[in-house]
Amino acid sequence: MAHESQDTISIGDYLLERLSQIGVQSLFGVPGDFNLACDLVEDHPNIDWIGNCNELNAAYAADGYARVKHGSIGAVLTTFGVGELSAINGIAGAFSEHVPVVHIVGVPSTEQQTDKPMLHHTLGDGRYDAYLKAAQQVTWSQGAIFSTNTAASEIDRVLTDCITSARPVYLTLPTDRVFTKIPRGKLDTPLLPHPPKNDPDTEEFALNEIQTLVEQAGSEVVILVDACTIRHDVTEEVWELIQRTGFPVYSAPMGKTAVPEDFERYGGIYVGSLSHPEIKEKVENAKLVLSIGGLRSDFNTGNFTYRTSRATTVELHSDHTRVRYALYPGLGMKQLLPKLTHRLHPLNSPASAASVPPFRAILPKTGEDPLGEEVISHLYFWPRISQFVRPEDVVVTETGTSSFGALEMPLPAKTIYVSQILWGSIGWATGATLGAALAARERGLKGRTLLFTGEGSLQLTVQEFSTAMRHGLTPILFILNNRGYTIERHLHGMDRKYNDVVNWKWTQLLDSYTVHTKSELDALLKDESFANATGIQLVEVVMDKYDAPVPLLRQTELSGQTNHYAA
Structure with a gap:
């Protein structure tokens, strides 16, 4: 940036540059006296300070932003104590639902954190780590910028965790470190997700098992997509699988629009006993269900009324795979799905010709609406x-x-x-x-x-x-x-x-x-x-x-x- 020397950059600007590099253009939050380096945000050429009415709304906004800004994350900036605790419900929701958000907290100076005076926004008992302990319950990883020698590495570590895990992370920035200069060289190396690599032998074995199950199931194979298909960025891989195999595909409520809902092989929402009868019958009577990115919460499963057996289910997740009763830890779907598509595409499975009742919106006909012809039901x-x-x-x-x-x-x-x-x-x-x-x-x-x-x-x-x-x-x-x-x-x-x-x-x-x-x-x-x-x-x-x-x-x-x- 213009006010930095060629070789150094302030810690605050380093953080903003990293956010900009991963696609963040809007930063949500509320100003407070421990985060008044918001002026760095306002002066940044690529990031807008949004400014919310309260911190809870800011966290909600960062959550919504991350869900739509695919490939990026949400970012929220609050002040120490009162601000971050106001936001914590929104951060917890993002954690629960696998949404990548970075919660940046402006905190007292390093000297104050060491001496522990009775500052405003503290609990008055010297526990300056109380809010960090709260954040640990609802964020994937946490970072505290204390040393200038490790500041860049700490920022990079936490943001990499955010984009890899698709979960919120927490980062504190003391008032006396915002403008401290550090080398800017690390900015030349982009931050990328770093999921663990699948073990080749384990992957090959699991692929063989899945292919065998597909062949045995014949015409009765269905795909069930859920929330983590979207959150963990495998929608393109899933779309390729669906198009090349022609298997009927259904969605759990949290996976809605993971697959185009006007696609001819899409049959609608499966939500256990709450499902439409024809959807319930197709999914629950399938000989094999390929479940992708499942999150089996109560409202997502019709209060746990799924009637699919583990014996007929293959589950693909971001960090593990389950083939019937066999669990493969560390075998992630991002790398597995393209190989599975390559295996299944040439099979010409009879499932590609299985009928799929269309998912259509049908307006009630005259006399069908119990509330009458004009009441908006x-x-x-x-x-x-x-x-x-x-x-x-x-x-x-x-x-x-x-x-x-x-x-x-x-x-x-x-x-x-x-x-x-x-x-x-x-x-x-x-x-x-x-x-x-x-x-x-x-x-x-x-x-x-x-x-x-x-x-x-x-x-x-x-x-x-x-x-x-x-x-x-x-x-x-x-x-x-x-x-x-x-x-x-x-x-x-x-x-x-x-x-x-x-x-x-x-x-x-x-x-x-x-x-x-x-x-x-x-x-x-x-x-x-x-x-x-x-x-x-x-x-x-x-x-x-x-x-x-x-x-x-x-x-x-x-x-x-x-x-x-x-x-």
Whole structure:
């Protein structure tokens, strides 16, 4: 940079240069007196300081950014103690769902950390490592820049861990080290993921076993893709496998859009007992299931109601492979998948001719909707929205009603779908939408960013609308207003006051629309000036207080029994 000498660079600028090299163009956070070297960010030619309303939203935004900015990571900068603890829930969600985010924390000077005075933002008892210990629970690795001799190596180590593991990492930067000069030579060597290499003999043995199982299964082979297909960057390898083998492919909820949902061999969402009957039958009766990137959480498996046997399953993961009952630690799918495709392609397996029922959005016919012909029901809303979504749109759904409704919504090729099914932090989607919209703009995507959330969830993180406006973003925000926490109602306390929320006057917040009927919704979605999203827009969708998507009703019934809420 201009103010650095040719051979040296400040530690703060070294960190920013490394972030820029791995594709980070937006840095989220809130300024504080221990991280006021934000001016380095503001002066950087390739990284924008976004500036959030609070640190929790900043962490959510970094999460959403990383999910859309494929090949890069999210980055959030907070101050010591109060800032980092505010962000920690968002970082934990990223850890849970395999999302690469670096959490940079501005901390007191090295002298203060040694002498331990009773500084503000401390616990007042000298435990300067308390927040590090908290971070250790929700990050893959941690780094502390103390010595100038190791600063560059420490930054490189932590960021390499982030891009390799697809998990959050934590890095502290003391106030007296931000402007300290170090050699810049390491910047000439790019940071790349460093997954362990597969052992050739083990890999060959596993490939032989899988090929034998495929041959024995004949026409009854299916592929099931899940979240880590996306998170661990194997979508291209999986797409090659699917195209060359022609095997029927299905997705778990967290793997939605890992495969184009308008692809002729794609059959829809498998979620255990919550699945459509024809999907359930195809997956559970298969003689062999090639499971790729699975994350078998409760909401991702229909409350653990998968009916696939280990005896008929091959699991491919980022750091291990399981072939029926045999476990192969360290055998990663990134290197294994191309070789598996090469093995299976010439087989001309009968599975390539197996029928795959099309995954289609079907609007209810006259008389089929129990809520009537004009009330906006979930039975109508999600298939209708499916027709509104365009290629390269980014679709963000809030945990609960929206994420379950979206399971019924086929999306066109090149759509990016973003949801938080495992961690499920209420309000996450609004902050994530900010990050997702920025990442989409940086990638040059031609589509829009669409948020689907409830009026209860939105009230937790609504402040980030102002951040989106400040940065010229133009998402369309669909607010499903059903007067409360619908998923919680169906779990427990259908008419309890704790599941009610204050009804805000949403139309006074932004350029807004309120739709009460199917006709009004349909007319709005057909309006080209609205659909083209040239400015930020809010749509209040008024729905029945007790209506919910069918998958949500099934899931809450199962969860209620598991939680022993059911009588």
